[in-house]
Every structure is written in C-alpha cells, then in structure tokens.
Amino acid sequence: MDSTSLEGVSVVVSIIAAAISAVGAAVVAWQAVQTRQSTRAAIEAVDVARAELSQGEALRDDALKAHIDAEMPRVTVTAYLHAEVLDPAEPPASIFLDDRKKDRLTQKEYVLPRDSSKLLQAKGTVTVINDGPRFMEARYRSDSDPSTRPLDLAVPPGESRTVEVSRTETVERWVDLARWAQGDTSIEGPHEDVIFSMSYRFPGWVGAVEEHRVVMGGTAVEPVEGNASAWRPAQLNSSRQDHVSPASLVLQPFERHYFRNRPGDDVMGWF
Structure with missing residues (x-):
C-alpha cells in the first residue's frame, strides 16, 4: 500500500473517530439533560410531598385545636x-x-x-x-x-x-x-x-x-x-x-x- 493510500485511510479513520466522539458527546449531553430533568422532577415531587405534608399537619393541628377549644372552660x-x-x-x-x-x-x-x-x-x-x-x-x-x-x-x-x-x-x-x-x-x-x-x-x-x-x-x-x-x-x-x-x-x-x-x-x- 503506497503512502497516498495510507493517508486516505488515516483521513477516514480520523473522520470516523471524530464522528464517534461527536456521537459520544451528544449521548453524554442527552444523558445530562435527562438527568437534569429527572432531578428537577424529583425535586418537584419532593416539594409537592412537603406541601401535602405541611397541609396535612395544618389540618391535623386545626382539628386538634377545635377539639381543645370544645373542652376548654x-x-x-x-x-x-x-x-x-x-x-x-x-x-x-x-x-x-x-x-x-x-x-x-x-x-x-x-x-x-x-x-x-x-x-x-x-x-x-x-x-x-x-x-x-x-x-x-x-x-x-x-x-x-x-x-x-x-x-x-x-x-x-x-x-x-x-x-x-x-x-x-x-x-x-x-x-x-x-x-x-x-x-x-x-x-x-x-x-x-x-x-x-x-x-x-x-x-x-x-x-x-x-x-x-x-x-x-x-x-x-x-x-x-x-x-x-x-x-x-x-x-x-x-x-x-x-x-x-x-x-x-x-x-x-x-x-x-x-x-x-x-x-x-x-x-x-x-x-
């Protein structure tokens, strides 16, 4: 194989490597986006759970206060x-x-x-x-x-x-x-x-x-x-x-x- 053929193969390999790197980078970026979205969704779910818990505690406290008020002189x-x-x-x-x-x-x-x-x-x-x-x-x-x-x-x-x-x-x-x-x-x-x-x-x-x-x-x-x-x-x-x-x-x-x-x-x- 002459030098011209080797250079052509080298160029092709470089192109393929660059393409693979680009695809890999795209995959990593896509995974980061998905991870960020999953994290955001998890945080929102935690916030919703906290709000529901807080509301539940407030309702429980209100019910407890109503019971105490009924018993107080x-x-x-x-x-x-x-x-x-x-x-x-x-x-x-x-x-x-x-x-x-x-x-x-x-x-x-x-x-x-x-x-x-x-x-x-x-x-x-x-x-x-x-x-x-x-x-x-x-x-x-x-x-x-x-x-x-x-x-x-x-x-x-x-x-x-x-x-x-x-x-x-x-x-x-x-x-x-x-x-x-x-x-x-x-x-x-x-x-x-x-x-x-x-x-x-x-x-x-x-x-x-x-x-x-x-x-x-x-x-x-x-x-x-x-x-x-x-x-x-x-x-x-x-x-x-x-x-x-x-x-x-x-x-x-x-x-x-x-x-x-x-x-x-x-x-x-x-x-």
Whole structure:
C-alpha cells in the first residue's frame, strides 16, 4: 500500500473517530439533560410531598385545636372599679369617696411637693365566670406588682369567683399620669399597669394555656380648683367630666396558646 493510500485511510479513520466522539458527546449531553430533568422532577415531587405534608399537619393541628377549644372552660372576666380612692396609711372612712352619693365624704387635699411620697390606692373587683364544661383551676395576680406571689383560683362549671384588685402609686405619680393625659409627653411610662392576670392550663400533654389580663389606666387624682399645687382623690365611676382622665379598667382580649408534648419533653411543643 503506497503512502497516498495510507493517508486516505488515516483521513477516514480520523473522520470516523471524530464522528464517534461527536456521537459520544451528544449521548453524554442527552444523558445530562435527562438527568437534569429527572432531578428537577424529583425535586418537584419532593416539594409537592412537603406541601401535602405541611397541609396535612395544618389540618391535623386545626382539628386538634377545635377539639381543645370544645373542652376548654368558657371563661368570662368582668371588672368594676370602685369609686373610692384611699390612703392605705389612714383610716378608710376619712378619705373614702362614696359612689352612692354625689358629694364626696371628705375634701382631703394633697399638696405638692409636701405630699409627693404619700400613697393612694385605686381598688376594684374582677369576677371570673366559668360557663363550663370543665372545672377550672387557675393562677392569678391581683395587683400591679409583678413580684406578688400568684394565688390559686378554682371555679367549678356554672359558678363564678370575685377577687379584689388594686393599683397603688404615690401622689406624685398619680399627678404625673394626670399631666400625661393632658398632653405632657415628658412623663415616662408605663402609663398603664396590668393589675390582674390569670393563667389557666388545659390538663394533659396536649392542650392550651389561656391568659386573661385587666389593665388600669388613667389617674386617681384630680386638680383642686383655685390651687395649682393641690390635688384630691378623684371620684371614679361617675358621670362627672370635671376631672382629668379618671382611672378605668380595661379588659384585654384573652390569649390562647396551644401545646403538644410527650412525657419526658423538656420544652413546650407550641403549635
């Protein structure tokens, strides 16, 4: 075989090798495309499965919450603020305000700065009503001091319990709250205090914690006409409008937090 024939064979071989390489490259590219599509399909399938699982868990949680709601005691909280504002250090009869009379029983006045540190206390009552279907055992605090030890409150279905609540501040602080209500933005907060908080836990490993709060805002004093430095206990729960932002009780919307735990769990499994 002469050199020309060898060169021709070499060219043919090169062409065939190039063709095979091209075909191989095409096959590899096609396999990559198929692999990518298969991977994408697998990922989409996983996403669909996750979405279905999440939706299933949400439906299960909703059903569980509905069951818990049906078993939770139906609790109603009402609050009433007494008309009297008192000085805890003095006999109540000397400074009580009588909500059954239009005139106050005393004209006791507090003058600043002389009486700045004297204490005045606004009191009220909170009634907890249990409309069933379950017996309720709760824990509550009945004043604005967070260090106060919680007390037990047991209310059978169809019954109610009433507890006293109070907020005690210095005369100076009550006056500050009155001035804040008049628009003095230099008065530091808090301008309201939680004076009643109650927490009830559904018994068991799956249930809910329900919390109720009553907030007192406003002030317990009013200015004395003709004396800019004098203040007196305000007559609360009255229709009079001549005093500044009288103290009032506000019921906060109750909160219910659901949990799901197993025996031995160290933390609450909220959902």
